[in-house]
Amino acid sequence: MARGGEKPFLHFDIIINILGRLPVKSILRFRSVCKDWNNLFKTQSFIAKHARHSAHESPFLLLHAYDYSSKRPSLRLLNQKMETIEVLSIPSNYLFNLGWRIIGSCNGLLCVEGRAFRAEGGPFRLLRLWNPLTREVREIPPIRNVRPSISGFGFSSIVNDYKIVTFSYLQTEGLNYESLNYDVRVVHVYSLSTDSWKELEFGALQKKEIIEGNVSVDGTMAWIGYDDSFHVLVTFDIVTEVFTSTPIPSAVGVLSTDLGVYQNKFLISGHHGSHFMDIWVMEQVACESGKHFSCSEKYSVDLPSYALDIFCIWGNEIVCCEEETKAGVEGKSKFHLKLFNLTTRQWKEFPNISSSHDCCVGFSYGGSLVSLFNPQVQ
Template identity: 30%
Template sequence: MSDEIPFHIQENIIKRLPVVSLLQFRSVSKAWKSLIDSSKFIAAHSVTQAEHLLLSYEEPPQMLLSYEDPVKTETKYVLLLDDDSFPQQRFHYTLPLSIKLLKQSCIIGSSLGVLCFHCYYEEEEDFCTNLKSEMVLWNPSIRKSIDVPVPKKFNPYHESNLGFGVCPLTCDPKIVEITLFHKPRFHCEAKVYTVSSRKWRNFTSNLPSKPFRVFYPHVVVDRFIYWCAFDPMTMDNGLPNHNLIMSFDITNESFGVVDLPDSLRRHPPLQLCVSKVRESLVMLEYDSYMKGACGVWMMENGVVKSFIKLFTVEAPNWSRTIKTLGFRRSGEPIMEVEYRYDDSSEQREVVVYEPNSGRFTDLEMYGANETFSVNSYMETLVMLDRSDCNIEAEVDGF
């Protein structure tokens, strides 16, 4: 690029280039490398990429599907392009060593091109067994991962759930933990970890006004992390269910509540699940614990308690249960179906459901356990300005 072009114009042009090109252009000059590696540029480029992907139908979105290969007994990660070629174009990812070393690891969330892996394992010290937890953040586009140890000891009187998201303003990855304590009284506590600080912080304000039990999975829409939640006091006192959606604003680190229509508010809580279609919040309503049918509700224009039911998916005749893993851009759900192929064995496969025709399309991915997951994915520079390292996390209150 000519030196006669002002540098701020060069920056505006570079900001619109794909990640692969930017990684190459870092070697063009010191000025370009300094620009591309800066936190300000990384945030601006990532937001531009997200907005372009949302508004443009020319560039296909991507999704990362993981499943346990029943033959090789290993977890595979496959990148699928959500375009006319779906699902023929498949790109297999090789995990970094930091994730391979984690036993029984799984993706708990994705945001702005960063995947968050989580793993529990037992560690013996002085003849005592402690339940430990470890997390890894990985950006496949730039081949960078960061380890986040989470020291935790098992406590039968509390239950915790995690959420992960990248702040759209600063591109700082954040992990939030919500814990519901049963004794000596029902109450909630929360901690947040930020990559920029390499530290866990206890919340002292902005906590939910009432104790709520949140449960996996969560979903990130815009700047919010959402979980299904319910008031445990109603269940313990034999009152009608009080379901809701708990939100966490990644930008200002505040909690909020999304109220549900009466039919969803009173539904058995463990038969509800949050998801999203593009950048719209979706609630999944299963008919029973066996999950023979799934109703899909979408929030209208971000209005609280304004959900419309789009359609209901009935399990096919050859399947026992169904589970919605995610959605294509078109709104077609990607689903896991379970069936028996003899008197004793069970198998699961991934299919796409077409609401208009009611037809299921097999993606030819099979597993023996509930190991399938689908996460939206996009290429970004998030964490480019961070070094690959094992972070010795500081944790307030431990």
């Protein structure tokens, strides 16, 4: 505190701590305050500090809805009070104009998959990385002669790298789109630090069927898979690039299974009937053969509606979407949000948060300054 005629003064460490808690939009605006601040916002240590605070202290709920007939997407951020704080601008390039979806979110970056068309060979998939708050978009080079079908996205602070994993079907040379051979599945991993792909060994993936639902935490990606008709948790270590398969308790997912992240652990939910769901927390355990996962907690939840789909885990809340088909409008549905608090075990409904699009998905999202062209986070 200043005394007498002294000028007000704050130690620079205190200023850094304050700035690290601000939203991305404010920091981008404050770059013009002075040269020291502009340089600070570009340092890896500040970017990492800001990303950690955004992800763990004040994550947003990112809602992505899409109307296929009008090609009208909606992308917005909600705060903890379920207030829309920002409607995000969507890039006006050909990838985002043809229909796209978000594969995963990590440190403020989105991995986005879009569709494009070749003159010969029909449609193919394109991958992009996008920071919607800084508006940076980075093209991911395609994999030659491969048709990706399922992907995952994650980050490891140990190697300071973002990676994308794809499970694909190999396209035989000379075949057209109608006669592709889908029998051979291959796995590729993309590294942002090297901007390149490489093929991986199957390892623990042998005879596993991978389904959608990728999430990542603490340097590990995960998917739900099937092995001889029972569920398995398929994980990928971003550092070692090794797959692990862990059986999921047979009680999980009689009707359907969803995957999320809760307190830096994987959370698996399974529907047993129209109004009942079990939730299991899978914790990573070290052993002589490496790492595996075991169930550490279990929750049983009574569902208020049979038409609930789980979007994501947001803090200690499970974000669910209730679908309500519009009378007289074929193929059109309206979506309402419901939240289940894992601490209080109570449901909250938000009828004012709704969408009349064809599809709607949600992600826990921590905005960041991470650059796609200098992405080291530490």
